[in-house]
Amino acid sequence: MMKIDDIRKPIVADIEAFERFLKDKFTAKSKPMQEMLNYALNTRGKCLRSMLAMLCAGLYSPAPKATAEECGAQRNCSTRTYVAAMLVEMIHTASLIHDDIIDMADERRGVPSVRARFRNDMAVLVGDFILARAMDLGMSSAQYDLMSHVGKAMATLCEGEVLQDVHTRKADTTREDYLDIIYRKTASLLGTSAALGAMSAGAKHEDVERARKFGETIGIAFQIKDDILDYVGDDKLGKQRLNDLKESKITLPLIEIMDNEYASCPEEIIILLHRCRKDNAAVERLHAIVRENKGVERATETMVAYISRAMSLLNDMPDNPYREALMNLCLYVGDREI
Ligand code: FPP
Ligand code: MG
Numbered sequence: 001m002m003k004i005d006d007i008r009k010p011i012v013a014d015i016e017a018f019e020r021f022l023k024d025k026f027t028a029k030s031k032p033m034q035e036m037l038n039y040a041l042n043t044r045g046k047c048l049r050s051m052l053a054m055l056c057a058g059l060y061s062p063a064p065k066a067t068a069e070e071c072g073a074q075r076n077c078s079t080r081t082y083v084a085a086m087l088v089e090m091i092h093t094a095s096l097i098h099d100d101i102i103d104m105a106d107e108r109r110g111v112p113s114v115r116a117r118f119r120n121d122m123a124v125l126v127g128d129f130i131l132a133r134a135m136d137l138g139m140s141s142a143q144y145d146l147m148s149h150v151g152k153a154m155a156t157l158c159e160g161e162v163l164q165d166v167h168t169r170k171a172d173t174t175r176e177d178y179l180d181i182i183y184r185k186t187a188s189l190l191g192t193s194a195a196l197g198a199m200s201a202g203a204k205h206e207d208v209e210r211a212r213k214f215g216e217t218i219g220i221a222f223q224i225k226d227d228i229l230d231y232v233g234d235d236k237l238g239k240q241r242l243n244d245l246k247e248s249k250i251t252l253p254l255i256e257i258m259d260n261e262y263a264s265c266p267e268e269i270i271i272l273l274h275r276c277r278k279d280n281a282a283v284e285r286l287h288a289i290v291r292e293n294k295g296v297e298r299a300t301e302t303m304v305a306y307i308s309r310a311m312s313l314l315n316d317m318p319d320n321p322y323r324e325a326l327m328n329l330c331l332y333v334g335d336r337e338i
Helices: 004-025 031-042 048-059 068-073 079-102 114-118 120-140 150-167 175-200 205-232 252-258 267-275 280-292 295-314 321-335
Strands: none
Touching: 004 048, 004 068, 004 079, 004 321, 031 079, 031 114, 031 120, 048 079, 048 175, 048 205, 048 321, 068 321, 079 114, 079 120, 079 150, 079 175, 114 120, 120 150, 150 175, 175 205, 175 252, 205 252, 205 280, 205 295, 205 321, 252 280, 252 295, 267 280, 280 295, 295 321
């Protein structure tokens, strides 16, 4: 099974330097803001977006080393690449702080969410602070070309979140609706991460766009996997199972069964979906219907198709240890259990 360390290998030293860069740049004048900032930064997850940015920068670097270990032994990324990685990582961090307010989630990654730890009002403010600081750093380092992509990325995320809300409890949500939502809420920022990374290393326009396409494609697969894990994951691994159903959120495993057996009689599903927020028995019943009708298996087929597409995009990229790590990322997305 592919592990996250197999992806990190060529950027081990860069990740360390990047973390120091973040610690150094994300400071606040007031003690309470600093405390919240430390909490938010220390409870980040896998850091996939910043990793993707650094790997895509390495991919298009003029003379990468021969092996992943050689690449990872010393830092290779420029400060400009760290700015690119910081922008996407911090947009993501702020968006999840705000997402937990919207979803009223008390836990993230096995620890209290920022809103649960510091209250909703403070969580809004620390999320805003992180965004403001990221914009400030991008502008003051004069990375205007990188910055020109950032507004669009944030606007897309916000629209994805609104669209998701519009489709909550709507049993007529189609695969196209779903793919559009996950493109906006997840894939677009992963695409931006890959594109900004490549751009920061001076890649040609067509290579930047190829990297973006790769990031978007693996981003779709990543979110489908996330939604599958909600049905089959292990509560003990830090993310509560069946959260989406508890929030009456319609994701691919459910859509897959509505496209088929339940297409002509979705009444039972509609009734159950409306009950899910308050009634655990409805959640369990809907979960059983999805499992019995192979919703998870069908969603997995779609995810695998996106992973294959992402891998074939890599074939047109330079063959070096960074590409190998991106290949490992594709395998990891399919394998991951958290
Ligand atoms: C997680 O979805 C949510 C997102 C990936 C996007 C959230 C975006 C916003 C709240 C818009 C605000 C944007 C900015 C730039 C501040 P999820 O709830 O399905 O996943 P989860 O299970 O991890 O909570
Ligand atoms: Mg959420």
